[in-house]
Structures are given as C-alpha cells and as structure tokens.
Amino acid sequence: MxxxxxxxYVAKLMADSSRAAMLEALLGLxxxxxxxxxxxxxISLQTxxxxxxxxxxxxxxxxxxxxxxxxxxxxxxxxxQAIETLTVIAPSPSINSxxxxxxxxxxxxxxxxxxxxAGKLGVLLTEAFIxxxxxxxxxxxxxxxxxxxxxxxxxxxxxDALRNKRRYFARKCLDWSERRYHLAGSLGNAVLVKxxxxxxxxxxxxxAVKVTKTGRVGLYESLGITDIQx
Amino acid sequence: MxxxxxxxYVAKLMADSSRAAMLEALLGLxxxxxxxxxxxxxISLQTxxxxxxxxxxxxxxxxxxxxxxxxxxxxxxxxxQAIETLTVIAPSPSINSxxxxxxxxxxxxxxxxxxxxAGKLGVLLTEAFIxxxxxxxxxxxxxxxxxxxxxxxxxxxxxDALRNKRRYFARKCLDWSERRYHLAGSLGNAVLVKxxxxxxxxxxxxxAVKVTKTGRVGLYESLGITDIQx
DNA sequence: TTTATACTTCGATTATAACCGAAGTTTTCA
DNA sequence: TGAAAACTTCGGTTATAATCGAAGTATAAA
Numbered sequence: 001m002x003x004x005x006x007x008x009y010v011a012k013l014m015a016d017s018s019r020a021a022m023l024e025a026l027l028g029l030x031x032x033x034x035x036x037x038x039x040x041x042x043i044s045l046q047t048x049x050x051x052x053x054x055x056x057x058x059x060x061x062x063x064x065x066x067x068x069x070x071x072x073x074x075x076x077x078x079x080x081q082a083i084e085t086l087t088v089i090a091p092s093p094s095i096n097s098x099x100x101x102x103x104x105x106x107x108x109x110x111x112x113x114x115x116x117x118a119g120k121l122g123v124l125l126t127e128a129f130i131x132x133x134x135x136x137x138x139x140x141x142x143x144x145x146x147x148x149x150x151x152x153x154x155x156x157x158x159x160d161a162l163r164n165k166r167r168y169f170a171r172k173c174l175d176w177s178e179r180r181y182h183l184a185g186s187l188g189n190a191v192l193v194k195x196x197x198x199x200x201x202x203x204x205x206x207x208a209v210k211v212t213k214t215g216r217v218g219l220y221e222s223l224g225i226t227d228i229q230x
Numbered sequence: 231m232x233x234x235x236x237x238x239y240v241a242k243l244m245a246d247s248s249r250a251a252m253l254e255a256l257l258g259l260x261x262x263x264x265x266x267x268x269x270x271x272x273i274s275l276q277t278x279x280x281x282x283x284x285x286x287x288x289x290x291x292x293x294x295x296x297x298x299x300x301x302x303x304x305x306x307x308x309x310x311q312a313i314e315t316l317t318v319i320a321p322s323p324s325i326n327s328x329x330x331x332x333x334x335x336x337x338x339x340x341x342x343x344x345x346x347x348a349g350k351l352g353v354l355l356t357e358a359f360i361x362x363x364x365x366x367x368x369x370x371x372x373x374x375x376x377x378x379x380x381x382x383x384x385x386x387x388x389x390d391a392l393r394n395k396r397r398y399f400a401r402k403c404l405d406w407s408e409r410r411y412h413l414a415g416s417l418g419n420a421v422l423v424k425x426x427x428x429x430x431x432x433x434x435x436x437x438a439v440k441v442t443k444t445g446r447v448g449l450y451e452s453l454g455i456t457d458i459q460x
Numbered sequence: 461t462t463t464a465t466a467c468t469t470c471g472a473t474t475a476t477a478a479c480c481g482a483a484g485t486t487t488t489c490a
Numbered sequence: 491t492g493a494a495a496a497c498t499t500c501g502g503t504t505a506t507a508a509t510c511g512a513a514g515t516a517t518a519a520a
Binding site for chain 1: 507508509510511512516517518
C-alpha cells in the first residue's frame with residue numbers, strides 16, 4: 001500500500017450530499033459566500049461552515065477574503081474534472097414515467113447551468129461562436145476576437161462592463177450531458193440574459209429552457225444554428 | 231434538482247477505505263475472488279461480501295460466476311478513469327523510508343492504468359504520438375490522423391477492429407503522477423498489449439512496468455523517446 | 461463606541477454504516 | 491449422500507460524523 005495517493009480521502013469529501021450540493025453550486029465557477037452555499041445545500045450556516053472548512057482543508061475549494069466577506073470557489077479545474085468524471089459513472093436520475101423522461105430530455109437539450117446556458121443548446125451556441133470566429137478557445141477561458149467584439153457589440157452586449165465585474169469573463173465549462181465545453185462566466189450570463197430578453201428562449205421548470213419560434217429563426221439567421229429538436 | 235446524475239452516490243462508494251483498497255486491487259484488471267479482496271483490505275470475508283454487494287449494486291464492479299467461484303472486476307474503464315482522476319487531487323502519500331520512495335518512483339515512471347499505460351512512460355508515448363503527427367488532441371478524445379492510420383497499421387494494430395468494439399476508442403485520461411494526459415480506450419489497450427508482446431516492457435509488482443533493453447532501442451528508433459530513466 | 465453582518469466554534473443529539481460472530485446457502489467433489 | 495469450499499445474510503455492537511442551537515469572533519458601518 002501507500003505507493004499511491006489515497007483517493008478515498010477525496011471521495012469521502014465528495015460523498016456527503018450537503019458537500020456535494022455545495023461543490024455542484026461551485027461548478028458554476030463563480031465564487032459564492034457561505035450563506036448562499038448553505039442555502040443551496042439546505043443546511044444551517046453552522047453546518048455549512050464545518051463542511052466548507054473540511055473542503056478547504058482537503059484542497060477541493062479555496063476561500064478569498066474581502067473584509068468580512070469570504071467567497072469560496074473550486075481550488076482548480078482538476079476538481080471540476082474529477083466531479084465530471086464521477087458524474088459519468090453515476091446512475092442517471094431514475095426514470096419511472098414518461099413525464100420523468102421528457103423532463104430529463106428537456107434538461108439535456110437546453111438548461112441553465114448556474115447563470116448561463118448549458119446542454120445541447122449551450123454547446124451548439126458556443127461552437128457557433130467559435131465557428132463564426134467570434135470566440136477562440138483557450139486553456140481555461142474563451143477569448144473574444146476582434147470580430148467577436150463587433151458581434152457582441154451589435155448584439156447589444158457591453159463587453160467592457162462585463163470585464164469589469166469581479167468574476168470570470170468567458171470561462172469554459174464542461175457539459176456533463178454533451179461532454180463538450182460551453183461558455184460560462186459573465187459573458188455566458190450576458191448571452192443568456194439577452195436571449196431571454198429577446199424571447200428567443202423561455203425558462204421551463206427544473207432549469208430547463210425551450211427555444212421559441214422566434215428564437216429558432218433568430219438563431220438560424222444570426223449564427224446558422226439549425227438542429228435543435230424541440 | 232435531481233436532473234443531474236448524483237456524483238455523491240459514487241463518491242460514497244469510493245469513500246470507505248476498505249472499499250477503496252478493493253477497487254485499487256481491481257485496477258490491476260484481473261478478476262479477483264472475494265477472499266483475496268478481503269485480504270487486500272484487511273477485513274473479514276463477511277464484511278468484504280457486504281462491500282462487494284454495494285459496489286456491484288452501484289455498478290462500479292461486476293461479478294463473473296464460474297461454479298462456486300466468483301471473480302470480481304471493474305465494471306468499465308470509466309471507473310478506472312474516475313479513480314485516476316480523483317487520485318490527481320488526492321494528497322500525496324507520506325514517504326517515511328527509502329523503500330517507500332523507490333517503490334513510489336517505480337510507479338511514477340511507468341505503470342498500467344486498468345488496461346493501458348500510464349505514468350511518465352504513458353505520457354511520453356502519447357506526446358510522441360502527437361509530436362510525430364500520429365494523434366491530435368481533441369476535447370475528450372484523441373484523434374488518429376492519416377499518418378497515424380498508417381503508423382498504427384505498420385505497428386500491426388487494427389484500428390477498424392478497435393473502433394468497432396463497444397467502448398471508447400482513443401480516450402484522454404489524466405495522469406495523477408504527471409498531471410498530463412495519456413492515451414486510454416481500446417487504442418491505449420492495444421498499444422499496451424503490443425508493447426508487452428514485443429517484450430519492450432515487462433510487468434513488475436504493484437502494477438509498475440519496466441522498459442527492457444530491447445524496448446529502449448525500439449522506443450528510440452520508432453518514436454525518438456530517450457529520457458526514461460531506468 | 462455601538463450595532464449589524466458574516467461567519468466560526470462548542471456541545472449535545474441522532475443517524476448511519478462498518479464491523480464481526482454465528483448461522484445459512486449454493487456448488488463441487490468424493 | 492455427506493463434507494468441504496466459497497460466499498451471503500442476520501443481528502447486535504460500536505465508531506463516526508452530520509446536524510443545529512447557542513455562544514463567540516472578526517470586520518464594517520453608523
């Protein structure tokens with residue numbers, strides 16, 4: 001024994017459902033304060049505080065202090081990848097009825113992931129941005145090209161304002177249902193807000209999202225996106 | 231909630247140190263009987279039996295019955311990958327003796343990861359494939375180039391047969407000791423089998439692997455690999 | 461300096477599950 | 491048919507840790 005790092009220590013940290021709920025919330029890549037994480041996990045602040053201390057101790061998350069505020073985020077993208085890899089072998093949510101099935105399908109097709117778009121639509125959109133030359137893929141982030149600057153400006157999204165927000169701008173986020181990256185960060189959020197605003201998409205229960213008729217036309221004309229079955 | 235697979239369920243299965251010891255033993259790819267797994271984990275047969283039932287129930291391992299014998303093995307290479315990925319973020323084992331150190335070094339240099347090569351050798355080999363233009367790195371998988379098709383064919387590896395297997399073909403697998411990717415999937419397995427077959431490498435205890443003299447020459451001449459200290 | 465906010469620490473309770481002894485089941489072999 | 495081998499199930503014990511109320515600490519604003 002002892003010739004390998006002990007993976008069960010990490011597994012133990014992820015095994016508790018409250019801690020798992022917090023980690024899942026932090027997959028959104030934005031730093032979140034303890035009280036919000038407690039709320040997401042449906043536990044008291046005291047309990048959350050204990051859990052967060054363990055996660056920090058185990059190097060799964062780290063904390064940034066700003067005065068009396070403390071923002072928690074994942075310690076590295078390796079942690080996100082570990083969670084993603086466990087998700088691949090985790091049992092799918094049980095499907096006991098046609099209703100369960102169609103709800104899950106809806107979520108696979110398009111959903112919000114924290115505050116941006118994920119699922120097939122999220123990935124298609126992100127890949128269209130890259131295809132059209134508006135985004136380039138970096139190691140951890142997407143980069144907005146000169147063409148992209150113009151495109152998002154024409155789309156009424158103020159990039160400078162987004163860059164000044166104290167959060168990631170154009171983060172890459174791995175999609176569990178598509179196994180590909182989609183756009184997260186403040187730009188991902190701005191795109192989601194804009195599409196909702198334009199009524200190209202509508203929110204459904206369970207963080208699912210549907211594309212409207214107007215949306216289908218708009219997505220095709222502006223980005224050439226066609227194959228969203230809905 | 232509940233629209234995402236629950237990774238904490240899998241984490242819980244891996245969190246117990248006895249179960250972790252059994253899973254680690256099963257990373258060796260050989261099917262093992264319950265009594266041997268109990269011995270590896272230092273627990274009674276009754277306790278082991280309970281753990282094994284849970285691992286089967288959770289789809290991490292599966293059991294093959296031959297009369298009164300039952301051999302357990304990992305359910306899929308995804309399970310091996312999940313364990314490896316958790317190992318990346320797990321704390322390093324404490325080294326208390328020269329013996330500990332040299333055993334760890336052997337495993338770092340070259341080992342098998344389920345059914346393919348990992349460690350420094352696994353990464354060097356994979357990077358040589360990329361360097362020579364035989365593989366390209368994709369999002370989740372490696373892609374075999376036209377040059378690669380020819381190379382693997384000359385190496386007596388039948389890519390079409392591998393692609394037709396009901397499993398991943400050229401998976402990227404993150405290496406816990408090198409923190410870089412190596413080649414997994416059916417192609418990764420075929421490469422391992424081929425190298426063993428050519429006697430370029432030999433299996434050591436603890437899933438470590440050593441490069442033979444012939445192997446050193448072969449790896450240099452075919453791929454320009456030099457810097458494996460052994 | 462006082463008060464409010466945001467979080468941590470302590471202590472007691474409770475739920476979970478790991479553990480093994482003992483007894484039971486299934487299959488093989490003599 | 492009986493005995494041995496290989497494993498599973500049951501039951502009771504024990505250890506771990508998740509939980510929250512209450513009290514404590516640190517920072518900021520009034």
